[in-house]
Amino acid sequence: MRLNEIYEEFKGRVRFYCVYIQEAHPTDGRQSAGNLAEEVFYEQPKSIEEREEMAQVCVLRLNLKMPMLLDNMSNEVDRLYAALPDRLYLLDENGVVVFRTVVGSPGFDVDAWHVAIRRHAGVSVA
């Protein structure tokens, strides 16, 4: 998995965190064609315990290796970073944004994020 490869490559120089946020495409929300095809049917969690369960499903199915965090039920971090449905950021040593993908599903650009991490970590980009 691509995220794991990038994590393994840079985990010595960069801190990685996966923030588990509200469901992007639950059955009681904006269902996606991909979920219909793959029969991924989950309701939006109503409690932190339900969200925790979804995070466990996600870690297990996607075999995610990086440290995981859980957004609260006010969706505070999701709102702060306009993260829904998914999004990638890179912050420098002082907590300043050096890269982010565009808002929305077309913006989940792992390649561009990887290039930004390589540049910032001082690895020349081929």
Add this chain to the structure above:
Amino acid sequence: MQHVPYNGAGPAVTDLLGGSIPLGFTAVPPVAPHIKAGRLKAIAVTTRFQRNRTGVSLMSEAKWLGTSYPSPDALSSEQLEKMRLTGQTREQYETMVRERALRDRAAPKVGERAPDFEIERLTPAGKRTGEIFRLSSTRGKPVALVFGSYT
């Protein structure tokens, strides 16, 4: 800019070539031979995919409402099919993109300080730990953040 609606690309390209309109938005096939022959000048394409085929720059700054989503008038047949499958109407699509554009205005941009937050850490298996993580505790090293959900 004044919008001049055409009944298809054919008449629009004819008027472009004749000089009665200075600029047009079309799909690539109707204009490609004219671009190659130097009769029309390609300024930009609106998708990443077509950049490699045409050699024209990506119109990255002109996406709908400043997002990565296309305008409802520029949805591809693939996107329209996905909307049909999920029952999403054009109005719902517009509302979704508008909401996301609005949310994005408050998010930190490149060069801005990322807002601090405190949320719970999970174990490698995704279980709650009761331990609180604070973003500002990570200063001194770059931080890569992945936001997402299973669905």
